[in-house]
Amino acid sequence: MRAITVEPGKPRSGLLEDIPEPPVEHGPVLVKTLAVGVCGTDLEILEGAYGFAPPGKARLVIGHESLGEVLEAPAGCGLEKGDWVVGVVRHPDPVPCASCAAGECDMCRNGQYSERGIKSADGYASERYRTRPEHAVAVDRKLGERGVLLEPASVVAKAWEQIERIGARTSWKPQRVLVTGAGPIGLLAALLGVQRGLEVRVLDRVTDGPKPGLVRDLGATYHTGSVQEAGAGADVVLECTGDDRLIHGAMQIVAPVGVVCLTGISMGERMIPVDIQRLNRKMVLENSVVFGTVTANRRHFQAAAASLSTADQGWLDRLISRRVPLHRWTDALVRQPADVKPVVTFV
Numbered sequence: 015m016r017a018i019t020v021e022p023g024k025p026r027s028g029l030l031e032d033i034p035e036p037p038v039e040h041g042p043v044l045v046k047t048l049a050v051g052v053c054g055t056d057l058e059i060l061e062g063a064y065g066f067a068p069p070g071k072a073r074l075v076i077g078h079e080s081l082g083e084v085l086e087a088p089a090g091c092g093l094e095k096g097d098w099v100v101g102v103v104r105h106p107d108p109v110p111c112a113s114c115a116a117g118e119c120d121m122c123r124n125g126q127y128s129e130r131g132i133k134s135a136d137g138y139a140s141e142r143y144r145t146r147p148e149h150a151v152a153v154d155r156k157l158g159e160r161g162v163l164l165e166p167a168s169v170v171a172k173a174w175e176q177i178e179r180i181g182a183r184t185s186w187k188p189q190r191v192l193v194t195g196a197g198p199i200g201l202l203a204a205l206l207g208v209q210r211g212l213e214v215r216v217l218d219r220v221t222d223g224p225k226p227g228l229v230r231d232l233g234a235t236y237h238t239g240s241v242q243e244a245g246a247g248a249d250v251v252l253e254c255t256g257d258d259r260l261i262h263g264a265m266q267i268v269a270p271v272g273v274v275c276l277t278g279i280s281m282g283e284r285m286i287p288v289d290i291q292r293l294n295r296k297m298v299l300e301n302s303v304v305f306g307t308v309t310a311n312r313r314h315f316q317a318a319a320a321s322l323s324t325a326d327q328g329w330l331d332r333l334i335s336r337r338v339p340l341h342r343w344t345d346a347l348v349r350q351p352a353d354v355k356p357v358v359t360f361v
């Protein structure tokens with residue numbers, strides 16, 4: 015079968031190649047891949063900047079944003095032939111740590127977790143893959159190919175869940191939300207904020223392309239100025255860029271008792287001056303919280319599936335900005351002006 019593979023650590027080593035059928039030890043559920051979304055992590059892996067091959071192997075099958083159709087599943091496992099499923103990305107560490115043992119491998123404490131398509135486990139960008147029933151989440155067929163958005167949506171479903179759990183420390187009723195970055199993660203974070211009845215503002219740099227319209231059509235407002243202008247008084251800031259200035263700005267402008275949620279990963283080495291003493295005074299005297307969140311567990315995939323099912327399906331369609339057939343998969347990696355989420359299609 016065909017698969018997109020890479021030699022982790024080696025730039026431009028990505029290949030569409032024939033590999034053996036998925037081994038039975040990966041699990042009793044056999045899935046036919048329908049589509050795989052491409053994100054920044056895939057680009058980093060293909061540039062040799064991140065990624066780890068499975069133990070004993072030189073190459074890694076990439077792809078962690080998946081959508082597939084079940085071809086075989088054991089009776090009574092909760093999945094049936096014909097179901098459409100999305101694979102959970104992070105799997106528990108072998109020890110396991112207390113978090114992984116509790117089904118929260120997104121919170122793994124020893125770093126020995128694996129992530130399909132990213133770290134020590136083959137991903138979903140192969141024509142077929144195998145998995146265990148607990149690592150596949152069924153999606154509503156009416157979502158259609160929009161189900162490929164479930165994995166990025168699970169990341170923001172977790173972020174929102176964590177924000178609400180932190181908020182539950184007091185009688186907090188957030189109203190205003192600032193989302194920094196209008197990429198797929200920022201747009202889905204804004205969607206989940208609007209679904210919660212909150213007033214959502216989204217800050218990005220671009221003034222044209224699909225982002226401003228997508229934000230407006232959610233019922234949120236689009237901003238291109240400073241964090242201060244866009245977000246003053248925000249009860250929640252969802253930082254989706256990893257940009258040092260936006261992170262610093264978010265901490266400065268968040269409202270008293272507010273929560274700053276960091277989801278972006280900073281890539282550079284730049285140093286900016288930060289007045290920690292001033293930041294300390296603000297955070298202590300205003301009871302603010304800054305926290306980070308990464309990936310998602312099965313519970314978040316299920317929450318995300320519910321959010322996507324109730325969203326405007328036409329709006330979700332616009333997030334999938336390009337469909338690239340498998341044999342031309344490298345086209346999906348070249349960023350185009352109208353890109354939101356490019357997807358590689360397998361059928």
Ligand SMILES: [Zn+2]
Binds near residue numbers: 106110111114121123
């Ligand atoms: Zn763990």
